[in-house]
Amino acid sequence: xxSQEILKGTIxxxxxxxxxxxxxxxxxxxxxxxxxxxxxxxxxxxxALYPALHKLVDEGILITESEWIGNRERKYxxxxxxxxxxxxxxxxxxKESISMLVHLFDLKPLVYDVK
Amino acid sequence: xxSQEILKGTIxxxxxxxxxxxxxxxxxxxxxxxxxxxxxxxxxxxxALYPALHKLVDEGILITESEWIGNRERKYxxxxxxxxxxxxxxxxxxKESISMLVHLFDLKPLVYDVK
DNA sequence: TAATTATACATAATAATGTTATGTATAATA
DNA sequence: TATTATACATAACATTATTATGTATAATTA
Numbered sequence: 105x106x107s108q109e110i111l112k113g114t115i116x117x118x119x120x121x122x123x124x125x126x127x128x129x130x131x132x133x134x135x136x137x138x139x140x141x142x143x144x145x146x147x148x149x150x151x152a153l154y155p156a157l158h159k160l161v162d163e164g165i166l167i168t169e170s171e172w173i174g175n176r177e178r179k180y181x182x183x184x185x186x187x188x189x190x191x192x193x194x195x196x197x198x199k200e201s202i203s204m205l206v207h208l209f210d211l212k213p214l215v216y217d218v219k
Numbered sequence: 220x221x222s223q224e225i226l227k228g229t230i231x232x233x234x235x236x237x238x239x240x241x242x243x244x245x246x247x248x249x250x251x252x253x254x255x256x257x258x259x260x261x262x263x264x265x266x267a268l269y270p271a272l273h274k275l276v277d278e279g280i281l282i283t284e285s286e287w288i289g290n291r292e293r294k295y296x297x298x299x300x301x302x303x304x305x306x307x308x309x310x311x312x313x314k315e316s317i318s319m320l321v322h323l324f325d326l327k328p329l330v331y332d333v334k
Numbered sequence: 335t336a337a338t339t340a341t342a343c344a345t346a347a348t349a350a351t352g353t354t355a356t357g358t359a360t361a362a363t364a
Numbered sequence: 365t366a367t368t369a370t371a372c373a374t375a376a377c378a379t380t381a382t383t384a385t386g387t388a389t390a391a392t393t394a
Contacts, residue, residue, distance in 0.1 A: 117324070132370060146323075150374090151375090174360075176371060177371070199326055205226075228379090230381085247340095247341060269343075288342095291342060337393080338393070346386100347384080347385100348384095352378080353377080354376085359371085
């Protein structure tokens with residue numbers, strides 16, 4: 105499988121990014137979305153996902169909204185009001201970090217766009 | 220200071236990359252090089268550096284060459300013969316991982332090159 | 335000259351964060 | 365009917381970083 109070591113520290117920002125775009129998401133949906141976006145290469149395990157979600161709630165960034173589909177709970181996570189602001193900051197930070205990695209490992213230029 | 224969380228898992232590949240380019244490097248030199256390349260933003264601590272170097276030696280990727288500068292030891296690290304091959308693989312892997320992050324966090328396109 | 339900073343190695347205690355394994359349970363599909 | 369997919373969650377463990385500590389020489393500054 106994909107080398108996921110580098111994903112250390114990126115799960116929380118990734119969750120924030122996805123929820124910021126989708127409005128609200130539930131845990132299982134997040135794992136599927138990430139699988140899809142990564143062409144099945146990245147599989148977020150439950151042992152990483154749920155503690156991360158709970159921490160984001162504890163930090164006040166996310167709030168939850170439970171919905172019952174038949175007899176099964178679906179726990180949606182969405183950005184809190186203050187979370188919307190911190191989301192922007194956190195995403196800027198992670199983008200800066202990724203740009204740094206791109207620089208350190210000489211991945212630039214990634215895209216040549218011919219006009 | 221810089222958010223270094225994302226650097227988790229990147230120290231060993233970074234060491235490999237730098238040694239691969241420079242031929243040989245010693246610990247302190249690596250910390251200084253990374254500082255320089257990152258505009259002082261990334262500071263590799265000794266607690267991360269030396270265990271990482273020792274592990275790379277244990278894994279057979281690096282070998283050492285001690286040099287005495289006056290009364291002070293300078294321990295150079297260089298790629299072993301087999302390490303030269305694994306270096307290429309490891310660097311390909313990390314580059315693939317970083318590209319994945321770039322994709323997941325929508326950092327593309329980073330560079331527009333007009334022809 | 336004395337004190338501080340830079341160079342240079344290293345390890346231990348602790349914290350953070352992931353993987354693997356396990357647990358419970360419903361709904362859908364083979 | 366058995367398996368897979370959906371859906372939550374936690375515990376044991378592994379990995380890897382930070383912070384603190386330790387030792388010591390060389391160079392610079394007060």
